Amino acid sequence: MKLSTRLFGPRQLAACGAILFVACTSETQGLSGTNPFGSAGAAASVPGAGAGSDTGAIATGGASNGNGSGGGVAASPPPFQPGPAMLRRLTRAQFGNAIHDLLGTDVDESNLDPDSWDGNFATIGASSVVTSQNGVEQYHAAVESALTVVFADATKRSQLLGCTPSGSPSSDTCLRGFLGTIGRRAWRRPLEATELDRLLSVADLAGTTLGSPVEGAHWATVALLTSPNFLYRAELGALGADGVRRFTNYETAGRLSFLLWNSLPDAALLDAAASGALATAAGIRAAVERMLDAPNGRQAVGQFAEEYMRLDRVLSQAKDSGLFPEYDATLQTAMVRDMRGVWETVAFDDKASALSLFSTKKVIANAALAKLYGLDATGLDATTFKAFSLPDSSPRAGILSKPGFLSQFANQKEGSPTLRGKFIRDALMCRAIPPPPSNVNAMLVEPPAGQPMTKRQRLELHRSDPSCAACHALMDPLGLPLETFDAIGRYRTTENGLTIDPSGEVDGVKVADARALALAMSSNTTVAQCLVRRYYAYASGHVERDVDGSVINQLTASFQTSGYQLRNLIVDTVTHDAFSAVATVP
Numbered sequence: 001m002k003l004s005t006r007l008f009g010p011r012q013l014a015a016c017g018a019i020l021f022v023a024c025t026s027e028t029q030g031l032s033g034t035n036p037f038g039s040a041g042a043a044a045s046v047p048g049a050g051a052g053s054d055t056g057a058i059a060t061g062g063a064s065n066g067n068g069s070g071g072g073v074a075a076s077p078p079p080f081q082p083g084p085a086m087l088r089r090l091t092r093a094q095f096g097n098a099i100h101d102l103l104g105t106d107v108d109e110s111n112l113d114p115d116s117w118d119g120n121f122a123t124i125g126a127s128s129v130v131t132s133q134n135g136v137e138q139y140h141a142a143v144e145s146a147l148t149v150v151f152a153d154a155t156k157r158s159q160l161l162g163c164t165p166s167g168s169p170s171s172d173t174c175l176r177g178f179l180g181t182i183g184r185r186a187w188r189r190p191l192e193a194t195e196l197d198r199l200l201s202v203a204d205l206a207g208t209t210l211g212s213p214v215e216g217a218h219w220a221t222v223a224l225l226t227s228p229n230f231l232y233r234a235e236l237g238a239l240g241a242d243g244v245r246r247f248t249n250y251e252t253a254g255r256l257s258f259l260l261w262n263s264l265p266d267a268a269l270l271d272a273a274a275s276g277a278l279a280t281a282a283g284i285r286a287a288v289e290r291m292l293d294a295p296n297g298r299q300a301v302g303q304f305a306e307e308y309m310r311l312d313r314v315l316s317q318a319k320d321s322g323l324f325p326e327y328d329a330t331l332q333t334a335m336v337r338d339m340r341g342v343w344e345t346v347a348f349d350d351k352a353s354a355l356s357l358f359s360t361k362k363v364i365a366n367a368a369l370a371k372l373y374g375l376d377a378t379g380l381d382a383t384t385f386k387a388f389s390l391p392d393s394s395p396r397a398g399i400l401s402k403p404g405f406l407s408q409f410a411n412q413k414e415g416s417p418t419l420r421g422k423f424i425r426d427a428l429m430c431r432a433i434p435p436p437p438s439n440v441n442a443m444l445v446e447p448p449a450g451q452p453m454t455k456r457q458r459l460e461l462h463r464s465d466p467s468c469a470a471c472h473a474l475m476d477p478l479g480l481p482l483e484t485f486d487a488i489g490r491y492r493t494t495e496n497g498l499t500i501d502p503s504g505e506v507d508g509v510k511v512a513d514a515r516a517l518a519l520a521m522s523s524n525t526t527v528a529q530c531l532v533r534r535y536y537a538y539a540s541g542h543v544e545r546d547v548d549g550s551v552i553n554q555l556t557a558s559f560q561t562s563g564y565q566l567r568n569l570i571v572d573t574v575t576h577d578a579f580s581a582v583a584t585v586p
Contacts, residue, residue: 077549
């Protein structure tokens with residue numbers, strides 16, 4: 001298989017090495033019999049709301065459990081069955097983190113094939129994504145660019161290699177040791193002798209052609225990091241003595257590291273896999289506690305929040321520059337950091353109930369975001385952030401009144417009660433909303449000339465159509481309390497010169513405004529139950545099924561007992577037998 005039609009000179013050596021791994025590694029064959037590096041098909045795109053529509057669909061993957069009602073606990077779930085064996089391509093963030101951790105340099109993740117989303121999570125979509133031919137070249141370019149930076153700098157090169165390659169690669173203990181060490185971490189397992197020999201062959205060819213053993217090491221590393229063994233995570237399992245198929249110790253190490261750190265396992269985790277410690281729940285618990293206590297342990301909550309709250313939309317949402325000139329990349333990035341940071345703070349610093357996310361007054365802002373919040377931005381700039389606590393008089397409370405939520409469920413000119421309400425009901429309450437009829441007109445009625453109307457009034461006209469009324473009754477009452485925030489989450493009290501009525505409803509209970517909505521959400525046990533379901537799907541890497549009901553019930557009960565502590569939910573999930581179980585391959 002030809003990976004690139006534009007490789008010349010030394011780049012051909014890297015392609016040659018990568019071709020060897022694609023051709024010779026059985027793990028690159030998908031369970032459906034197709035090669036994950038196939039050239040056909042592109043990654044799924046994420047649908048967005050059009051500028052003129054207030055009722056566009058959003059993919060939140062909020063299907064209700066067939067045995068439960070909405071976000072609640074399943075009454076009589078069928079017996080648990082393990083999920084299927086999988087190959088998962090690294091997400092953009094995982095690839096970028098892994099390159100940084102290995103090489104100490106960064107790559108531009110935006111130049112890679114986009115992630116595929118399934119069940120509201122990129123980590124689930126990673127098992128079904130197809131890498132395009134162009135995508136393969138993008139990975140090559142990213143790896144080559146990063147390694148060019150490292151090998152061009154004597155200090156960085158020395159730190160990476162730890163020695164100076166010399167002589168024939170086959171007998172060079174420096175090169176062999178380096179490739180074995182970096183390969184173990186990059187591939188999340190020790191390299192087999194034949195795999196190491198193939199890498200040394202690439203080094204020999206490159207070193208001979210370019211007249212430099214160091215260049216041999218350079219291009220062998222390119223081959224190693226463009227191999228599917230690096231780009232794909234194998235979660236295939238092995239049959240144990242008890243007849244149950246479970247992840248191998250090294251697969252468990254990789255699964256834990258990408259779930260908790262969103263990156264590669266460190267030496268200690270790989271050593272735990274080698275010793276057999278990860279074969280027991282106690283060993284996994286010890287590893288998880290250590291990982292959560294590490295500085296990058298906050299990723300365990302931050303990355304989940306980023307995917308769960310679909311913060312990827314924030315960075316791709318266009319706004320009318322005439323109405324919102326301040327809405328730029330700096331502000332968008334700050335919105336994402338604010339949302340992630342508050343989730344992390346609640347879980348790791350405050351050790352508070354996850355339901356307090358809906359009522360918290362905490363804000364993490366740079367100068368631009370502080371101004372949007374109406375806070376004192378003294379001493380702040382684009383890259384300097386500060387933790388704030390909103391005053392009691394603030395109209396905002398919790399994550400639903402954060403610009404990072406409000407701006408993504410809006411169009412270019414105005415907020416969308418329907419999209420906001422749909423996400424709350426579907427993603428945060430696990431209550432499915434039926435799709436609209438195929439012939440429904442999704443466009444809101446424009447007000448007559450000279451007769452301004454609020455969005456609420458336009459939606460009331462829209463719901464006068466019986467084909468629209470039923471679905472909108474499920475969404476709009478949850479989104480209307482947020483109408484006091486515009487398309488970028490800026491507070492307002494009027495729209496088109498008319499006073500905004502922010503009243504709404506949660507589970508049949510009337511709420512007066514955004515703060516009342518936050519209070520209702522923060523005391524709603526269905527929201528906590530839904531969070532367990534969503535985290536279980538994220539951690540297991542597959543969309544929730546009816547046969548997962550008994551596991552989710554156990555996790556839900558434990559979550560409630562812990563006072564809805566996110567850290568407890570994480571530990572309980574990964575130490576459960578279901579986490580490492582794999583369906584037997586026919």
